[in-house]
Amino acid sequence: xxxxxxxxxxxxxxxxxxxxxxxxxxxxxxxxxxxxxxxxxxxxxxxxxxxxxxxxxxxxxxxxxxxxxxxxxxxxxxxxxxxxxxxxxxxxxxxxxxxxxxxxxxxxxxxxxxxxxxxxxxxxxxxxxxxxxxxxxxxxxxxxxxxxxxxxxxxxxxxxxxxxxxxxxxxxxxxx
Numbered sequence: 001x002x003x004x005x006x007x008x009x010x011x012x013x014x015x016x017x018x019x020x021x022x023x024x025x026x027x028x029x030x031x032x033x034x035x036x037x038x039x040x041x042x043x044x045x046x047x048x049x050x051x052x053x054x055x056x057x058x059x060x061x062x063x064x065x066x067x068x069x070x071x072x073x074x075x076x077x078x079x080x081x082x083x084x085x086x087x088x089x090x091x092x093x094x095x096x097x098x099x100x101x102x103x104x105x106x107x108x109x110x111x112x113x114x115x116x117x118x119x120x121x122x123x124x125x126x127x128x129x130x131x132x133x134x135x136x137x138x139x140x141x142x143x144x145x146x147x148x149x150x151x152x153x154x155x156x157x158x159x160x161x162x163x164x165x166x167x168x169x170x171x172x173x174x175x176x
Contacts, residue, residue: 017142021081024135031128035109038121046117054115061108068093068100080139082146090153096162098140098153102132103160132160 046054069076071094075086093100106129113125136159143150 018079018081020138021079024080024138025078027131028128028135031124031131032105032109034124035112035116035121035128038113038116038118038124040116041118043117043119043122046115051115054111057107057111057114059111061104061106061111064093064104064107065101066104068104072101080135080142082142088143088147088149088153090157094157096157098157098159099132099136102136106132106160136160 071092072086072089075083077083077086093103097103106125109125109128113121140150140154144154147153
């Protein structure tokens with residue numbers, strides 16, 4: 001489905017949503033930078049296998065993010081507000097999870113936090129997950145308003161973890 005060129009509501013809610021959206025991006029950035037800049041410590045032992053797992057999680061997360069961005073295409077924006085250039089995606093990683101970019105960042109930051117062996121990084125990672133769940137709920141209210149098929153997609157495709165929960169959306173329908 002293509003996005004609809006929508007006129008902002010006259011009550012100023014569009015501007016409010018834009019400001020909230022960019023505020024959410026800022027909070028996300030602070031959490032991610034906090035994890036990445038937390039110094040490595042020795043709060044827990046990490047074997048060679050553990051280090052390989054941390055590295056694997058980091059690369060797997062990067063891979064999921066890159067795949068999601070490539071499939072999403074030119075409508076990608078850091079803002080959780082739907083872009084007028086975007087279309088509702090139900091292919092690639094979006095076939096199995098609604099928010100593969102969030103999933104990829106969570107996995108990437110899990111690898112980073114694990115490798116840092118620092119409780120602050122681990123706590124920030126947990127805060128990032130909680131934050132993404134809240135951000136996702138806020139974002140999905142905008143997506144339901146923008147894309148007529150989003151509610152059906154949301155009802156059938158899991159948000160962050162690819163566990164089946166019902167009939168897969170019909171992705172063979174032409175995008176309108």
